[in-house]
Amino acid sequence: MSADRFHLIVTCLLRGGFINRTANPELFDYLEEPANVDDINDFLGRLGLRALRTGSDETWFAALRRLDDTNRSAARETAVQAKRELRHWVGFLKLTMAALNEPAPAAGALLHAHRLSQAVHENLNLQETLRTLCQRLRSTADASLQKMLESVINWAVRPEQGLLELIDEDKGIYRLTGKVDWVLDMILAIDESLERQASSAPRSAAGFPVPPSLPPDAPDA
Amino acid sequence: MREHILNVIQALHQNRDLIADAYCQGQGIAPEKETETAFTRLLKVKALTPYIEGSFRLDRRLRVFFDRAVNRVKIYGNSTHYAHVVGKLEAMTDAYQSALIAADIQSQEECIDEIIGLCDEFATGMKEDIEHFRMVVDTRKGFSGGGLKDRLLHNRNYVEQAAQMVEAVGLLDQADLLDAIRGFTELTNVLLRHLYNRVEGSDDLRRRLFEVQQALNAALFDLQAAHHLVEVLLRLDDRLARQADFEPPVWENDDDLPDMLFRFPGFPLPNYPDPNGDDSDVLLSLLMEIRDDRRPSARPVAPRAGSLDDAGAPPPVKPSASEFRRALNLLLTEVDHRTAVISVMTWLRTQHDRETLYPYSPVIWLGTLSCAIDNGLKPPDGWRYQHQVAASDLRWETPVLTDIWLEPDVA
Numbered sequence: 287m288s289a290d291r292f293h294l295i296v297t298c299l300l301r302g303g304f305i306n307r308t309a310n311p312e313l314f315d316y317l318e319e320p321a322n323v324d325d326i327n328d329f330l331g332r333l334g335l336r337a338l339r340t341g342s343d344e345t346w347f348a349a350l351r352r353l354d355d356t357n358r359s360a361a362r363e364t365a366v367q368a369k370r371e372l373r374h375w376v377g378f379l380k381l382t383m384a385a386l387n388e389p390a391p392a393a394g395a396l397l398h399a400h401r402l403s404q405a406v407h408e409n410l411n412l413q414e415t416l417r418t419l420c421q422r423l424r425s426t427a428d429a430s431l432q433k434m435l436e437s438v439i440n441w442a443v444r445p446e447q448g449l450l451e452l453i454d455e456d457k458g459i460y461r462l463t464g465k466v467d468w469v470l471d472m473i474l475a476i477d478e479s480l481e482r483q484a485s486s487a488p489r490s491a492a493g494f495p496v497p498p499s500l501p502p503d504a505p506d507a
Numbered sequence: 508m509r510e511h512i513l514n515v516i517q518a519l520h521q522n523r524d525l526i527a528d529a530y531c532q533g534q535g536i537a538p539e540k541e542t543e544t545a546f547t548r549l550l551k552v553k554a555l556t557p558y559i560e561g562s563f564r565l566d567r568r569l570r571v572f573f574d575r576a577v578n579r580v581k582i583y584g585n586s587t588h589y590a591h592v593v594g595k596l597e598a599m600t601d602a603y604q605s606a607l608i609a610a611d612i613q614s615q616e617e618c619i620d621e622i623i624g625l626c627d628e629f630a631t632g633m634k635e636d637i638e639h640f641r642m643v644v645d646t647r648k649g650f651s652g653g654g655l656k657d658r659l660l661h662n663r664n665y666v667e668q669a670a671q672m673v674e675a676v677g678l679l680d681q682a683d684l685l686d687a688i689r690g691f692t693e694l695t696n697v698l699l700r701h702l703y704n705r706v707e708g709s710d711d712l713r714r715r716l717f718e719v720q721q722a723l724n725a726a727l728f729d730l731q732a733a734h735h736l737v738e739v740l741l742r743l744d745d746r747l748a749r750q751a752d753f754e755p756p757v758w759e760n761d762d763d764l765p766d767m768l769f770r771f772p773g774f775p776l777p778n779y780p781d782p783n784g785d786d787s788d789v790l791l792s793l794l795m796e797i798r799d800d801r802r803p804s805a806r807p808v809a810p811r812a813g814s815l816d817d818a819g820a821p822p823p824v825k826p827s828a829s830e831f832r833r834a835l836n837l838l839l840t841e842v843d844h845r846t847a848v849i850s851v852m853t854w855l856r857t858q859h860d861r862e863t864l865y866p867y868s869p870v871i872w873l874g875t876l877s878c879a880i881d882n883g884l885k886p887p888d889g890w891r892y893q894h895q896v897a898a899s900d901l902r903w904e905t906p907v908l909t910d911i912w913l914e915p916d917v918a
Binding site for chain 1: 729732733734736737739740741742743744746747754756764765766767768769770771772773774775776
């Protein structure tokens with residue numbers, strides 16, 4: 287059984303997949319043992335890889351070992367890709383946050399399509415976010431809200447994006463995948479870097495406005 | 508007035524089932540179509556109070572009344588005012604002091620019972636609060652209109668509430684409670700004995716408080732992380748919305764690159780296990796091939812310190828400039844005392860000052876000297892260097908330096 291799990295984990299990681307506590311509890315439990323992680327890392331090390339955890343400690347993924355310039359350029363390529371996708375991710379997470387049970391989006395959280403639809407229909411700000419996201423995804427921005435939602439969900443479910451996985455087609459229930467944890471880490475890293483830049487540069491030359499402080503009585507835009 | 512009271516009692520009596528349900532269900536009860544009138548009436552007589560998500564709960568004082576009536580250990584419900592309890596505790600201490608002065612044993616016993624009850628109430632209220640807090644956080648239904656900022660504010664309120672509770676729990680150690688009583692040694696002893704008898708069984712006050720604190724801290728930690736995440740998301744969204752040409756940062760320094768950027772994007776692999784019942788032989792053999800091609804698992808182990816095999820750290824390959832200078836000075840001193848030819852190799856081998864030459868072998872010293880000579884090291888006045896080289900046939904073999912002689916320079 288453990289050999290089986292070993293193969294499953296390795297196959298998943300080598301495919302660029304994520305192992306999340308909620309989505310893959312058995313595989314995640316296997317990785318809770320430090321000896322098993324060593325075993326996996328020993329294996330991945332032959333390919334110049336290692337298993338890493340996201341900041342929330344809830345998701346594992348395969349990462350390049352920091353060895354040479356090739357890997358550095360690969361990392362830079364990932365950064366460029368992340369820049370390209372950043373607007374989509376932020377828009378998508380802002381949308382989903384409106385329909386989750388959790389206080390904040392996290393891998394493993396369930397997303398009910400009808401709840402999302404209800405939230406979007408009730409909130410103009412979210413409608414605007416949805417429209418912008420659809421424009422960026424080159425989807426039809428002038429379609430109905432429902433159509434736009436469907437296209438966004440389909441985009442997120444697509445294997446190359448892999449932010450959502452379908453749990454129950456009849457009830458329209460989806461689950462946020464482990465990639466969401468990775469995306470959130472990415473967003474936090476970008477934000478941290480921006481904050482550092484903003485604090486080091488003079489305020490007048492900062493180039494972007496001061497982050498909003500979100501007063502408690504501020505009405506929703 | 509009497510009629511009014513009778514009306515209230517009648518309202519309670521007519522809706523006794525509802526009241527019993529409300530008392531038994533800590534999560535509150537929600538009105539249905541047929542019970543809407545009853546709910547309105549009970550709300551009017553203040554028997555029910557609004558709770559979360561459109562549900563209602565029995566009024567706190569009524570719950571306390573029922574608790575006492577059925578001798579329930581749990582006395583107070585949600586939102587016990589901790590400061591209020593401490594105030595009552597102090598008042599009760601004063602009462603105990605008076606009873607002590609008056610030597611009224613009956614009153615003393617009553618005061619002690621009351622004080623213990625207050626301690627228990629403190630802990631119970633706290634535990635219920637955290638349960639309520641967690642229930643609200645866990646079961647809060649999804650976003651219902653409003654706005655994201657509302658949600659953020661909602662979270663912030665809970666964070667603040669939780670922070671206050673954690674702070675309150677910090678005061679809640681048994682010892683702190685006793686300190687709050689500002690009691691005398693005798694009173695403290697009596698209370699300790701009573702508390703000990705009381706908590707010895709199933710209901711350990713201290714353990715409960717500890718659990719409460721742990722649960723609160725965990726919930727607070729999660730909530731703060733979530734709160735921070737939502738703030739960052741909204742901040743970034745705001746930036747993206749305001750600046751069309753917004754450029755995310757570039758990490759100039761490679762060392763600053765976050766781990767996330769090193770994610771391996773993956774390559775296509777056959778399915779495992781194969782959905783068609785195939786044993787996925789190709790994949791397994793591929794994986795095994797990589798797995799078998801590993802380093803030997805037995806790694807060389809360093810000898811135990813002090814053991815016979817422990818030779819210490821390996822020496823550097825050649826002496827440093829200062830070490831060479833010291834050794835050369837020794838050699839020159841020897842030259843001063845002699846007039847005959849000196850073989851450096853023989854001198855190295857017979858040199859008693861091992862400390863200076865340690866840990867390099869004579870061959871290494873010879874090689875170093877040869878290099879120095881090649882680099883322009885001059886012999887002492889009146890002497891010259893003579894290299895001795897071994898090679899059976901210089902045409903085919905590389906000559907090997909075997910010795911350097913210091914000879915008096917006759918010329």
